[in-house]
Amino acid sequence: MILCCGEALIDMIPAPVQTGGTGYVPHSGGAVFNTAVALGRLDVPTGFLTGLSKDLFGEQLRETLGNSRVDTRFCILSDRPTTLAFVRLTDGHATYTFYDENTAGRSLFPDQLPDLPDEIGALYFGGISLISEPCADFYAALAMRDADERLIVMDPNIRAGFIRDEDRYRARLDAMIRRTGILKVSDEDLEWILPGPGPLDEKAGAIAARGPKIVIVTRGREGAFASFSDGTMVTAPARRVEVVDTVGAGDTFNAGVLAALASDGLLTRAGLEEIDGPRMKSALEHGARVAAVTVSRAGANPPWSHELSGPDPD
Template sequence: MILCCGEALIDMIPAPVTTGGTGFVPHAGGAVYNTAIALGRLGVGTGFLTGLSRDLFGEQLRQGLEESGVDVGFAVLSDLPTTLAFVRLTDGHATYTFYDENTAGRSLFPDQLPDLPDSVRALYFGGISLISEPCADFYAGLALRDADTRAIVMDPNIRPGFIRDEARYRARLDLMIARADILKVSDEDLEWILPGPGPLAEKAQAIQSKGPRVVIVTRGSEGASAWLADGSHAEAPARKVKVADTVGAGDTFNAGVIEALNAGDLLQKDRIADITAAHMESALARGAEVAAVTVSRAGANPPWAHELSGLDLA
């Protein structure tokens, strides 16, 4: 099982209303939630660890997980409200305003770390759950505790406008990056982590030297690159599709990569070093395929396995 650890929230997506003007429609979302949903729909054994509200939006989130085949038994339930993210779309590109104070997802504490079964062989972290305290310390504590025995996959999906204490966030991020096995960042994330001049490849290798065996860098429509433990490099182009919006694109790309590596029995602690450039090219291509379907339709609506071509990780 892959255990996705992080936020589940409601994206309030703008939509026209019959009386004129624009309203907001609630869609289940959140970076880590989107990846969990995508993995479940791809047929990967997936669990989800988050703080989940018992309110109506929490029920909507739970229903979406269950309908996509994701195990919700790891969730920590509470009567606190669900996080809301109001979305603004500009030429298909999404920006967000979050309402996150004292919510169920944010109110997880390090002393609540669960004991995980041996069936969980990889942990996936990312999103705003690595920014907001106290839950950020909860997830960091879990990653550091289990990094010796389980593969750690991480996509910080950095949102600078959401960060209130940059020094604390950078310190926490550095600790988690050092223990990650696979780190995925966008080119914008990479520039934020390592600001200043220098080519992308040089910065990717610099961050790889901090601990991750595999570093993946996505560049939107320009595709993705990866630097591997054996010193090799892999590339894959993005798929060309008509874009409805970019909500959940990176999250579902991650799911495709994880699915591919898991299918090759490579997503476990003692196999990360065995990932070759050929393996990673296939994984990046799968990620691009999954993301292309998502961006071609409104909102974070990842594809099911039957909507995609067969997976070949030979």
């Protein structure tokens, strides 16, 4: 099992109303949440760890997880409200305004770390849960505690406008990167982590030298590449599809990559050492295929495994 650790929130998606103007429709979301849902739909044994509210939105989130075959027994319940993220779409690209103070997801502390069963071979971290305190310290403490026993996978999905203390965030992120086996970043993330001139492949190699065996870099329509700590690099193109919006695109790409590696039994600390260039390239291609389905329809709506069956389209 892979345990996804991070935010679950409600995306308030704009929609026209009959009286004119724009209303907002609540959709279950969050970067780590989206990846967990996508993994469950791709038949990967998946659990979810977050702070979850008992309010009506928390019930919606639990129902969405359950309907996508995600194990919610690791969620920490509270009476605090659910995080809300109001979405603005411009030419299909999403920007967000968060309402996150004193929420169930944010209000986790390191002294609440759960004991985890041996069936969990990998922990996946990312999103705003690595920025917002105190939950960011909770997730960092979990990664540090379990890194010697379980594979750590991370996609920081950096939102610079959400960061209040950059030095503190950079220190936490760097400490987690050093214990991460597979790190995925967008080209924008990579430029934020290592600002200044220099090609992306060199910057990815510099990050890999800090600890990760594999650094995956996504470049939107330009596809993705993976840089190994030994200098190996493999690439995969993006799929050409008609884009409805990009909500959840990176999250479902991650799920596709992880699902491919899981199918080969590689989502463990021992399995990490067996990932080579050809297997990684195949995983990147599968991630692109999964993400292409998501961006071809509205919202973060990852595909089910049966939607990927049949011949692989060009």
